[in-house]
Amino acid sequence: MKRMAALLTLLSLPLASGQTASTQGGELQRLVDSAAPGSTIRLEGRAYNGNTVINKSISIVGQAGTVLQGDHTSNVVRIVAPKVSLSTMTIRGSGKDRNTSEEQAGVRVIAPEVTLKNLVLADNFHGIHLNGEAGSATIEGCTITGLNVASQGAQGNGITIIRSGNHKLLNNTISGTRDGMFFEYSSNDEIRGNRITHVRYGLHYMYSDDNVFTHNSFSGNMGGAAIMHSERLTLENNEFSFNQGSRSFGLILQGSRNIHVKNNAFHLNQRGLYIEQTVQSRIEDNTFFRNGVGIELWSNSNSQVFTRNNFDRNNADAVIVGGESNNQWFENGVGNYWNQPALDLDQNGIADAPLKYQSALGRLIEQNELAYLFISSPAMTIYEKTNQLFAHDLAVITDNYPLLHRTGRPPLWTVPLALLLATAGGIYALRRNP
Incomplete structure (x- = not known):
């Protein structure tokens, strides 16, 4: 009897720390361990406590009220088998220790062809983390929120992808994390329909x-x-708006090559588009509306083409920082819309004279970036106008074919011009026929 009692006591002791996560997991782990490869586990609308390792190709489907609750020590779900599908559930409670060997997440994926769909991730360090062998993943319709801590640097990213590619990130919503999506050495991805705030x-x-x-x-x-x-x-067709702060921007291109920026909306940013050490890119059909600066272009960026962009009511449409640069502001007889008065007597939608756009702001920014704090000040407007009149060494943007908006009726300035021409014609006729 004494030996039997001792044996029962040993069986009741906690599991040794060296045992696998599979034997340490909760109820969902036991369901995974007993499932056949290729099968589907359907969860109830309740909480499942404990961390889970998925080491076989299965599908796990939740419903309204399904919660995977981690123990705040590791990844809530770790996927190490290919072709796993996880959908329709809330995942909470990853570890948050930044000193661990791997940064922890609500879902960590290290296997290919994984699908994560309609997940809600909160109270995790990273929301979703893919790396290594995690190629060809689909992340769709997920909602990820940050930790609501004072410092954004003290938490992880919404989605982190490192050294893996061919992913699809579709229609996800991310807010309050460090970075919404972080990519490093990840190519051939499609990122579509996501909202990040x-x-x-x-x-x-x-x-x-x-x-x-x-x-x-x-x-x-x-x-x-x-x-x-x-x-x-x-x-293409992205929106960059309300990104504000002394160093904020809608989009920055830095140290890059052959970037195609087309048909995007840059609205109410401190800087709409910032370009530095970037070459051979195309910037076309974009709208820059009410930004502090529409485009900030550093002189170490060359061989860009800017065409058919619409600049509308920015404090400064475009500035060149660091001196002249070799970029082209028109292509094949087509320039940009500058929203400035211009003559178009032949009504072909192209101004009759080239536009030379000068700004002293670039020189001021080069000397002190704190100039952005005063970008909306009336004093800055006076500074710009004064330098345009009296300074002769300002960097100049030349658009040989500036475009004019066609509204279906002639611009207001053509009315007095027409009257002037009619009057001059009448005087000339009277003089010839006294």
Whole structure:
């Protein structure tokens, strides 16, 4: 009897720390362990406590009220098998210790062809983390919120992708994290229909090529999207708005090459588009509306083409910082819309004379970036006008074919011009026929 009692006592002791996560998990872990590869686990609308490792190709489907509650020590869900699908549930409670060997997340993926759909992730360090072998993942319809801490730097990103590619990130909503989406060495991705607000950078993107970003919204962040050291990207039909602060921007291109920025809306940013050490990019069909500066272009960026962009009521439409640069502000006889008075006597939609746009703001920014604090001040407008009149060494943007908006009726300035021409014609006729 004594031996039997001792055996029962040993069985009741806590599991040794060296045992696998599979035996330490909660109820969902036991369901995963007993499931056959290729099967589907359907969860009830309640909480499932404990961390889970998914090590076989299965689908796990929740419903309204399904919650995977981690124990705040590790990843809530760790996926190490290919072709896993996880959908329709809330995932909470990852570890938050930044000194661990791997940064922890609500869902951590290290296997290919994983689908994460309609998840709600909160109270995690990173929302979703993909790296290594996690290629060809689909993350769709997920809602990710940050930790609501005082410092954004004290928490992780909404979605982090490192050294893996061919992903699809579709129609996700991210707010309150450090960066909304962070990419490093991740190529051939499609990022479409995502909405990112109240983060440091909506998109933080480094050393990644051949990706497409379409129909995303980056609003109310310190920076909308930061593209760094990357090549052959397309950013089309995105919105960059209300990204405000002394160093804020809608989109920054830095140290990159061959970036295509087309048909995007830059509204009410401190800087709409910031370009530095970037070459051979196309900036076309974008709208820059009520930004502090529409485009800030540093002279170390060359061989850009700017065409058919619409500049409307920015404090400064475009500034060149660091002196002249070799960029082209028109292509094949088509320039940009500058919203400035111009003559178009032949009514072909192109001004009759080139536009030379000068700004002293670039020189001021080069000397002290705190100038942005006063970008909306009437004093800055006076400073600009004074320098345009009297300074002769300002960097100049030359658009040989500035475009005029066609509204279906002639601009107001053509009415007095027409009257003047008619009067002159009448006087000339009277003199010839006294």
